[in-house]
Amino acid sequence: MRATKILERLLAAIPIMLGVAILVFLFMRLTPGDPVDIMMGQGGAVSPGEMEQLRSEFHLDEPLHIQLGYFLGDLMRGDLGYSYVQKVPVKELIAERLPATIEMALGALFFALLVAFPIGIISAVRQNSAVDRVSMAGAFVGISMPEFWFGILLILILAVRLGWLPVSGRIDHGTGLVERTGLYVLDSLLSGNRAALASSLRHLILPSVTLGAGAAAVIARVLRSSLIETLRADYVTLARAKGASENRVLLSTRCATR
Secondary structure (H helix, E strand, O other): OHHHHHHHHHHHHHHHHHHHHHHHHHHHHHOOOOOOHHHHOOOOOOOOHHHHHHHHHHHOOHHHHHHHHHHHHHHHHOOEEEEEEOOHHHHHHHHHHHHHHHHHHHHHHHHHHHHHHHHHHHHHHOOOOHHHHHHHHHHHHHHHEEEEEEHHHHOOOOHHHOOOOOOOOOOHHHOOOOOOOOOHHHHHHOOOOHHHHHHHHHHHHHHHHHHHHHHHHHHHHHHHHHEEEEEEEOOHHHHOOOOOOOHHHHHHHHOHHH
């Protein structure tokens, strides 16, 4: 049953991805400015013949629907194009930055769960108390707060003012880290390099907190609502009537909400 649901989701994602690809193509093509002029403007003066040759090479002299066909065909083959700013294929740029993106996403998820679970559980158990109201007010602020503003605020306080955390980068120079997977925390653990592990974790804190704060607020509110609803169930009332401890009741409700 689960395999069928996953297959349905994957099939439903195909037209969505196709629609997004078409919209991206149209936005890029309908944006004012000639891509060839932009590319050639970085390399100095060129002749009109060279510009026409480049325009023909990228099929920019073809009708819009023909260009769209070439664009979708390249995507199907995994050809994401060439960056004329970085002078390398786009796939290489993505592959170079993907480990840092994965590491940052996992750090944000870990922070969100670490903060959301205790807040959601305590707020549900002590519903309408001062702790609950303060926690939910903080969650509301976390949902409403723009991530870019929160990130700047953390940089100014924790990095610039207090000097506790680094502003940029992924690791300090001179740690001697041997890269294996591109995930610096994992590579530090695999190589047993404690200095690299401490440095990579310090660099990961600010982006993880910035990206995970909003998710933590959402998870805390959803968890609180689910636990409150479950705590009012008949089997919970029966368990309490039979003398079950509050910790055992909470454990059973958390299992039921999964």
